[in-house]
Amino acid sequence: DAGITQSPRHKVTETGTPVTLRCHQTENHRYMYWYRQDPGHGLRLIHYSYGVKDTDKGEVSDGYSVSRSKTEDFLLTLESATSSQTSVYFCAISERTSGGGTDTQYFGPGTRLTVL
Amino acid sequence: ILNVEQSPQSLHVQEGDSTNFTCSFPSSNFYALHWYRWETAKSPEALFVMTLNGDEKKKGRISATLNTKEGYSYLYIKGSQPEDSATYLCASRVTGNQFYFGTGTSLTVIP
Numbered sequence: 001d002a003g004i005t006q007s008p009r010h011k012v013t014e015t016g017t018p019v020t021l022r023c024h025q026t027e028n029h030r031y032m033y034w035y036r037q038d039p040g041h042g043l044r045l046i047h048y049s050y051g052v053k054d055t056d057k058g059e060v061s062d063g064y065s066v067s068r069s070k071t072e073d074f075l076l077t078l079e080s081a082t083s084s085q086t087s088v089y090f091c092a093i094s095e096r097t098s099g100g101g102t103d104t105q106y107f108g109p110g111t112r113l114t115v116l
Numbered sequence: 117i118l119n120v121e122q123s124p125q126s127l128h129v130q131e132g133d134s135t136n137f138t139c140s141f142p143s144s145n146f147y148a149l150h151w152y153r154w155e156t157a158k159s160p161e162a163l164f165v166m167t168l169n170g171d172e173k174k175k176g177r178i179s180a181t182l183n184t185k186e187g188y189s190y191l192y193i194k195g196s197q198p199e200d201s202a203t204y205l206c207a208s209r210v211t212g213n214q215f216y217f218g219t220g221t222s223l224t225v226i227p
Contacts, residue, residue: 031213042205042219043160050213058214090159094213104150105207105215107159 003027004108006091012114019078021111023091025071031094032074033105034058034066036087043090049074081115088112118142120208122218129196130226136192137221139206143187151180151191152205154220160205163191196225 003026013019023032033048035058045058047066055066063085065077078085089111094103121140129135141149148167152160164173166182166189173180177194193200203220210216 033215035217040219043207043217045214045216048214059216103148103209103213104162104165105160106162109159 004091004093004106006089006108006111008111009109010112012116013081014116015082016080019081019113019115021076021089021091021113023074023076023108025074025093027093027095028071029093029095030071031103032068033092033094034064034074034076035090035092036060036085037090037110038087046076046089081113083115086113086115118208118210118216120206120216120218122204122206122221124221125219126222126224128224128226131196131198133196133225134192134194135196135223136190137204137223139189139191139208139218141187141189141206141208141216143184145210146184146187146208147211148209149182149184149189150207150209150215151189152207154203154205156202163204191221193223196223198225198227201225 005024007022034046035043044060046064049055049068067075091108092105094105123138150165151163154160164180169184171182179192182189201224203222205220207215207217
């Protein structure tokens with residue numbers, strides 16, 4: 001358990017409203033990620049962070065912004081939600097596996113967002 | 117954007133059968149290959165991470181191999197059980213710490 005929580009877990013909102021999703025981790029991991037999961041697309045990276053105030057875009061970043069003002073929190077904001085942003089959003093952290101080797105990712109429980 | 121492909125898209129097997137599926141990925145800038153198990157209504161759970169050509173990993177009845185030169189990995193399940201029913205995702209990590217996921221193979225094990 002990598003101590004990752006997401007809030008809210010479910011949200012229904014209307015087109016044009018701003019929405020912020022929160023990912024919180026308790027174990028001081030450097031890397032944090034936001035993905036969206038849609039049928040037929042698997043998991044697609046929206047944005048990721050490699051430290052406080054250090055973020056970069058993923059493959060589907062249009063319409064999303066992120067902020068990381070402290071290590072434990074990574075926020076995903078939809079400035080003006082659209083119906084195409086209806087999805088399940090997963091936060092992840094990466095953690096180096098024991099005994100050396102490469103990082104592996106651990107995922108939060110997901111947030112189901114519906115934009116009407 | 118990296119094109120990671122998994123096949124088959126879905127698979128139904130009888131309990132006790134052994135099965136395998138494939139993950140294909142570009143060889144350029146390769147850093148690591150990850151396999152995840154994803155049960156419905158849960159979040160993906162890490163199974164294996166492999167980095168070197170020829171790597172093999174095993175966890176119980178599940179094993180995986182890696183060929184970085186030709187850009188593929190196989191996941192094997194020996195003696196499938198109903199609790200193995202899940203979607204199996206692979207992800208290719210390239211230098212720069214980005215992960216590119218395939219769309220998964222959905223496995224259903226019929227009792």
